[in-house]
Amino acid sequence: MLKEGFLGTAAPRYADVALLLEIAMGVALLIGAVLARMRRFRLHAWCQSAVVLLNLVVILVVMAPSFRVRIGPKIPAKLGQSYYALATAHAALGSVAEIGGLYILLAAGTNLLPQRFRMTEYKLWMRSVLVLWWIVLLLGLATYARWYTPHLFR
């Protein structure tokens, strides 16, 4: 049987763990941005890379299976309902943010990409993905609240 969560909502334990992890990762990305401002580029690279890769695991293990089972079969028919709309927006924008993070990791942190595929305006890309990441995080919080807190929307 699914284990009950520990945050006092109707969520299962894995959803509470994912929520706290995502908040921690969002904060870690901000810390990583500060490290870049301090010109601690090596630490910055390790911090941001760890977050992007850990988030990929969370997406593959927790979020994608949940979306595929609960939301995928019901859209686009049910997109007028906030339960489905929030999750879909979170998934769509979150996928873009994660892909953007992986692209930055490859382009700025490795030599795997051919030169013509590498970005030249690092700051613009990184700041754009950071902003999008936090929009996705807020959508994720809204999705969690809609799915698991009985009294917020009544």
Next chain:
Amino acid sequence: MIRRIFYVLSIAATLVALLAGRPATRAAVTGVPPAAGVEVKIDNFTFTPATVTVAVGTVVTWTNRDDIPHTVVTEDKAIKSKALDTDEKFSYTFTTPGTYSYFCSIHPKMKGTVVVK
């Protein structure tokens, strides 16, 4: 440059949303609502009544009155509904005496019991 980046991001977001959706192939409701039987209402993250006592052969129908999906599942998956949207029903005929504890697989704090005598 900025316009190009946002254009690419918008196309990617649209593609992801389109790829994730697929038409429903099966209805969440199983069976036909019985002429007589017991109804359990699902509302406000609660099964009401939480415990029902029925005779062998009784059909129990769960009706979701909540504004988010719920399921009806037993630990051994002998009883397992699809995700029920608002106003959708799930029916099950209890043919064997016993105590059946079930829960919502989306919200595991939601629990109920059917006692079959």
